[in-house]
Amino acid sequence: MPPQMTQPATTEITYRDAMREAIRDALHRDDRVFLMGEDVGRYGGCYGVSKGLLAEFGAERIRDTPLSESGFTGAGIGAAMAGMRPIVELMTVNFSLLALDQILNTAATVRHMSGNQFGVPLVIRMATGAGRQLAAQHSHSLEGWYAHIPGIKVLAPATVEDARGMLWTALQDPDPVLIFENVMLYGMAGRLTADAGPVDIARAAVRRPGRDISLITYGGSLWKTLEAAAVLAGENIDAEVIDLRSLRPLDDATIMTSVARTRRAVIIDEGWRSGSLSAEIGMRIVEQAFWELDAPIGRVCSAEVPIPYARHLENAAIPQVPGIVAAAKAALGRV
Amino acid sequence: MTAPTDKPHLSREHMLGLLKEMIRIRRFEDKCAELYTREKIRGFLHLYDGEEAVAVGAIPVLEKRDRVVATYREHGHALVRGVPMTTVLAEMYGKQEGCSRGRGGSMHLFDRATNFYGGNAIVGGGLPMSIGLALADRMRGDDIVTACFFGEGAVAEGEFHESLNLAALWELPVLFVCENNLYAMGTALALSESETEIQRKAGCYRIASEAVDGMDVIAVEAAARRAVHAVRESRKPYFLECRTYRLRAHSMFDAQLYRDKAEVEAWRHKEPIVRFQGWLEANHMVHPEDLARIEAEVAAEIAEAVAFGEAGTWEPVEQLTRFTYAEAEG
Ligand SMILES: Cc1ncc(C[n+]2csc(CCOP(=O)(O)OP(=O)(O)O)c2C)c(N)n1
Numbered sequence: 001m002p003p004q005m006t007q008p009a010t011t012e013i014t015y016r017d018a019m020r021e022a023i024r025d026a027l028h029r030d031d032r033v034f035l036m037g038e039d040v041g042r043y044g045g046c047y048g049v050s051k052g053l054l055a056e057f058g059a060e061r062i063r064d065t066p067l068s069e070s071g072f073t074g075a076g077i078g079a080a081m082a083g084m085r086p087i088v089e090l091m092t093v094n095f096s097l098l099a100l101d102q103i104l105n106t107a108a109t110v111r112h113m114s115g116n117q118f119g120v121p122l123v124i125r126m127a128t129g130a131g132r133q134l135a136a137q138h139s140h141s142l143e144g145w146y147a148h149i150p151g152i153k154v155l156a157p158a159t160v161e162d163a164r165g166m167l168w169t170a171l172q173d174p175d176p177v178l179i180f181e182n183v184m185l186y187g188m189a190g191r192l193t194a195d196a197g198p199v200d201i202a203r204a205a206v207r208r209p210g211r212d213i214s215l216i217t218y219g220g221s222l223w224k225t226l227e228a229a230a231v232l233a234g235e236n237i238d239a240e241v242i243d244l245r246s247l248r249p250l251d252d253a254t255i256m257t258s259v260a261r262t263r264r265a266v267i268i269d270e271g272w273r274s275g276s277l278s279a280e281i282g283m284r285i286v287e288q289a290f291w292e293l294d295a296p297i298g299r300v301c302s303a304e305v306p307i308p309y310a311r312h313l314e315n316a317a318i319p320q321v322p323g324i325v326a327a328a329k330a331a332l333g334r335v
Numbered sequence: 336m337t338a339p340t341d342k343p344h345l346s347r348e349h350m351l352g353l354l355k356e357m358i359r360i361r362r363f364e365d366k367c368a369e370l371y372t373r374e375k376i377r378g379f380l381h382l383y384d385g386e387e388a389v390a391v392g393a394i395p396v397l398e399k400r401d402r403v404v405a406t407y408r409e410h411g412h413a414l415v416r417g418v419p420m421t422t423v424l425a426e427m428y429g430k431q432e433g434c435s436r437g438r439g440g441s442m443h444l445f446d447r448a449t450n451f452y453g454g455n456a457i458v459g460g461g462l463p464m465s466i467g468l469a470l471a472d473r474m475r476g477d478d479i480v481t482a483c484f485f486g487e488g489a490v491a492e493g494e495f496h497e498s499l500n501l502a503a504l505w506e507l508p509v510l511f512v513c514e515n516n517l518y519a520m521g522t523a524l525a526l527s528e529s530e531t532e533i534q535r536k537a538g539c540y541r542i543a544s545e546a547v548d549g550m551d552v553i554a555v556e557a558a559a560r561r562a563v564h565a566v567r568e569s570r571k572p573y574f575l576e577c578r579t580y581r582l583r584a585h586s587m588f589d590a591q592l593y594r595d596k597a598e599v600e601a602w603r604h605k606e607p608i609v610r611f612q613g614w615l616e617a618n619h620m621v622h623p624e625d626l627a628r629i630e631a632e633v634a635a636e637i638a639e640a641v642a643f644g645e646a647g648t649w650e651p652v653e654q655l656t657r658f659t660y661a662e663a664e665g
Contacts, residue, residue, distance in 0.1 A: 066500060066501070068497035068500065068501060070494050070497055071466065071497025071500070071501050072463075072497075072501065074464050074467060074494065075463055075464075075467035075501060077463070077464055078452075078464040078467020078468040078469070078470065078471065079467035079468070079470050079471040079474075081464070081467070082402075082467065082468045082472065083471060083475075084470075084471045084474065101457060101494075102460070102463060105457050105460060106455070106460060106463075110445075110453075111658055111659070111660070111661065112438055112658050112659050113438055113439040113443040113445065113453070114435050114438075114439065114443070114445035114447075114453065114454075115434070115435040115436025115437070115438050115439065115658065116436065116657075116658040116661075116662075117435070117445050117446070118445060118447065118452065119661055150656075150659045153660075173661075174660075175660045175661055
């Protein structure tokens with residue numbers, strides 16, 4: 001893109017409001033779109049994302065559901081197969097496990113099993129991540145598991161721009177798309193141009209260019225990683241920060257191009273280390289860019305423990321800035 | 336008030352049509368069993384032997400625009416719905432000419448042209464899908480009925496209860512058809528349900544319901560007419576329990592240790608083809624030449640299907656990962 005001569009007008013908006021704008025926009029653009037989930041209507045969404053939409057669009061299109069994750073996720077699948085464009089909201093990834101059968105065994109398989117006769121153009125949104133002292137059953141980051149499944153796409157918007165723009169792109173996708181919203185981002189504010197619209201969901205973004213090391217992350221960890229990069233800059237280490245944005249498919253090209261330049265990589269992932277998405281990314285780097293590497297690949301992941309309630313333990317369980325700084329320095333041999 | 340459409344047509348032609356469809360499924364599946372032992376068909380193969388009256392009684396009552404959701408025991412449903420026998424058998428062969436390109440097999444028959452939505456091997460898995468199909472129709476005001484078939488084993492799954500609740504709560508045009516054959520693999524109904532009158536479960540969700548002798552094709556058809564009419568008029572769900580029996584093993588791997596031979600033998604006397612054919616003969620509605628003609632027509636159709644399956648081709652392995660996601664047109 002050519003550099004813009006005049007700066008477009010921007011407004012400050014929270015991630016939560018950007019998400020709501022994206023849903024509102026989709027409901028206006030396409031009659032087939034409707035939002036369905038527990039407490040999305042009268043209550044306004046358990047994270048306040050859908051507040052006000054019921055009054056604007058009515059109970060048909062902002063559809064409160066009973067506590068039936070499997071039932072209404074499956075209903076979203078059927079409605080999508082019948083030509084609608086449902087957005088299913090599952091409060092958090094922990095509860096999505098009650099709908100995992102529908103997501104994995106039906107949504108992800110129907111196109112293939114039917115020999116391409118039926119597709120499932122469904123969008124499923126849910127919150128993920130720790131940091132609110134909600135303890136184990138509300139704080140896990142399982143998006144990496146979902147990224148394991150062929151047949152679905154997995155997105156993790158980390159910026160207000162992506163929160164605003166990814167939903168529409170996802171709704172136009174002919175296949176099921178899962179959008180993971182990190183709980184710590186809802187209140188975060190950012191600037192958005194007045195005409196902000198759909199965004200590409202196929203490419204990772206370099207959020208901070210740098211020469212010395214590639215820090216690869218997504219979602220809630222992006223901001224911690226950028227903070228870590230700032231700390232590293234103070235020590236004359238120029239870190240490049242990659243925001244994956246899409247966890248399935250992974251944008252290998254952006255990762256490899258970066259690693260080929262910096263020759264060092266650390267992956268920051270709020271999932272558990274064992275069998276994690278970071279393990280997959282690390283292995284891909286080994287497969288595709290091993291000879292470019294000057295140091296072992298590093299990882300900063302969650303501790304192998306259900307996320308605890310106590311603040312200090314919760315903080316210790318998930319990636320934090322000092323850990324990212326330390327891992328980057330270790331990769332550079334500067335300990 | 337009973338609408339005229341509720342009444343079965345008791346013409347000789349119609350009767351012979353019902354008989355032929357049941358024989359068609361039975362002979363087709365007998366052939367499948369044979370092809371299985373000859374290793375032409377592999378995987379799980381669940382036969383519908385004894386239950387034909389349910390699909391044959393219920394599915395033709397639906398209109399072309401209506402939708403059908405089935406389970407892994409769905410050969411009969413697919414055939415009655417109009418999925419060509421050729422492509423059904425080619426699917427079981429695993430050939431790319433099969434109705435699911437050979438990617439689904441016996442348990443995942445799909446056919447867009449006849450609104451046939453599978454073919455689901457997760458017990459209870461099709462129920463939520465039927466809710467969504469009907470929800471889409473309701474939101475658009477389309478005059479469509481979704482018929483969802485499932486076994487009595489599915490009734491114990493949470494998805495059954497979630498789906499019935501949603502259907503009633505949102506007034507969705509779904510016809511639930513429970514094919515109660517008394518066994519979920521080897522588990523007898525009384526060992527899996529505290530309330531064995533399955534039909535009564537619908538009442539808890541305020542869904543109108545009916546139980547019918549699923550071995551009597553005329554009774555099933557009459558009940559299905561009432562049921563489909565009720566769904567189409569009221570735009571609300573309806574629950575039909577068809578009491579039937581599976582004469583063969585659950586699948587080709589089942590030694591049937593859970594029931595004795597005498598029980599199966601007793602049911603053989605009640606099986607739908609023998610019973611209906613006997614009734615037609617007693618009433619002089621079917622003649623030996625009719626039977627001979629039906630058998631000959633069915634045999635010819637099966638021979639054609641086998642030839643089609645045999646002649647089918649293997650999808651090139653290079654295409655293995657195709658259709659995991661939609662492909663760009665052109
Ligand atoms: C969720 C799930 N659990 C278990 C199975 C294994 N299984 C396959 S068929 C079957 C029995 C189902 O019985 P029923 O619903 O009565 O249908 P029928 O086979 O009698 O037609 C079981 C347990 C499965 N396929 N899916």
